[in-house]
Amino acid sequence: MKIFIDSGNLRDIESLVPLGIIDGVTTNPSLLAKEKEDPKAIIKKICRLVQGPVSAEVVATDAPGMVSEGRELAKIDEHVVVKVPFTREGLKAIKTLSDEGIRVNVTLIFSAPQALFAAKVGAAYVSPFVGRLDDISSDGLTLVRQIVEIFDQFDFGTEVLAASMRGPLHILEAARMGAHVATCPPAVIEACLKHPLTDIGLKKFLEDWEKAQAAKV
Ligand code: E4P
DSSP: OOEOOOOOOOOHHHEEEEOOOOOOOOEHHHHHTSSSSOHHHHHHHHHHHHSSSSEEEEESHHHHHHHHHHHHHHHHOEEEHHHHSSSSSHHHHHHHHHHHTTOOOEEESSHHHHHHHHHHHHOOOEEHHHHHHTTTTSHHHHHHHHHHHHHHHSSSOOEEEEESSSHHHHHHHHHTTHHHHEEEEEHHHHHOOOOHHHHHHHHHHHHHHHHHHHOOO
């Protein structure tokens, strides 16, 4: 499963890319609004850093506006994937952009039929929002499972990108279900790097080693 960073923060991305586990990045208007720099400049820098798919979202809500914004975003860098929200207008824009060879990540997916329709119009990725469904006492991971099951029956070529990941268990379960990608906030990736038994075990190995060295002197 591919791991994307869900962030618009260059420092966070710079610190995680050298680990070698990062395949791409997703941003959204809320994430980019937190940063001071021009959003297009940030997207360009992220593309250079990651050298993999980087989702940049349109903010227009009508199909012609989404299409022209999407075309502009795609010109920023070859790695840009245009993020389009799942709406009636969004569907028309996804079809047009996909037909032009521009990769589209369909965002704000909250039901399996939405994912199916997005795949039918050529989406490269669909993004079910796991955490936001959990927030309203629904089961976000069940949605991921349903979409993976549907995509396994057909030959859409659309990848399931589990989004709105709130913790390591979301990543674990998305991987077990066969989601192609999980996009994770930096803090969630950091949480996966740590295990108290690893720390305790390493400390003991090093102490034993030091003791043995001292005894030999
Ligand atoms: C996906 O691409 C979105 O940017 C993201 O996962 C939203 O997650 P949130 O619910 O934590 O805002």
